[in-house]
Amino acid sequence: MTTNSEMLFGSRTVLARPEATMMQNVARYMWVPMLLMGLMIIGASLVLSLVNASAASDYFGLPQTIRGAADAPGSVIDDRQFIESTNVWLPGFQLLGIGLILAAITFSLASILGVFRAGGVRIQQAFGHEAQALTPPITARLFPMLMMMGLMILIVNLIISVVIGSLAWDVYGHSVAEINAAPEGSDLLGDLGTVNTFKTWLAPLPFIGIATILVGISFAVHTILQVIRFQGQRIRELALAGAGK
């Protein structure tokens, strides 16, 4: 008896050799670099945050009269430039690191699927039966695409953040007094508006990427669940076939 819901998730195929699919083989080697890149980005972000905190400490350690003066020292303006531009792109950079770590988890799950596939074939052949496997269900086809889509969203977010960060660098290259005095219609006020406008939606955008990768992970785990159920069914079929039932 086959339930409709499970018919959606693939049928069976006969395999001659205990081999993982190409994606599963790629995943076996890709999870380590992904994890390392993710960890390096998170580490670099931590260092940058500390440098940014130091700049903020220097900047806000000065009285408002110096910070807000039209002839503020160059070092004060440099600190403000660094703080404001880093605040724009650093969150996107950190979330790319998290995304890469989640992608490493996705690759590990794909690698586990490869082990189940090859192991299932070996066991069936060891008992002298035809080696059957589950054809890739829809979840198996979707999860690598979701992972890649999520990473692309994170990369695009970082690119936009860097562009807006460089615009923030230009804006805050002016003294506070100049920025505050920018007249309506001026380039400086326009750029300040652009920086603040982009910041409102650049904050939630990378979470769409993270959410997409998490959906991919849930599909990968569901695929493993389906494979496990298939293997339970298959091993009982082999026992029944051997017993002549």
Place this chain on the structure above:
Amino acid sequence: MSNPHRVDLIPTPPIQTRVYPVLIAVGFLIVLAALIIGAVLATTASDVFDSSKAVRDAAAPGSSLLADQSDLAAIPLWVQPFTFFGISILVAGVFTVFWGLLRSLREARGAAMLEAIPLLLQQSAGEPKGGE
């Protein structure tokens, strides 16, 4: 070559396989809603920063400019926790499907292996079938 997928010898899929898609969908929609709020807020920010600082600072009580500035300061304060709420629901969905996986390992594959492997070993050794 493919055959129909028989599932007559294992228990029905665990309830978790039906719950997790709901959690995933709700979590994703919350994160998407946060992005939409951010995009709407971008138009407010654009309106606010069209005005010079002197005009912004002089905005009268009850004016739309002051209301926009208030929105711009207040809304981001809850949008980020709202986004994290969505991510938490997504993670809960991932946890739920892992829970279903654990149940399937125990109830579908584990139970089947416990029953079938001794039989298969007997059959492959050519011994007469013993009591089950």
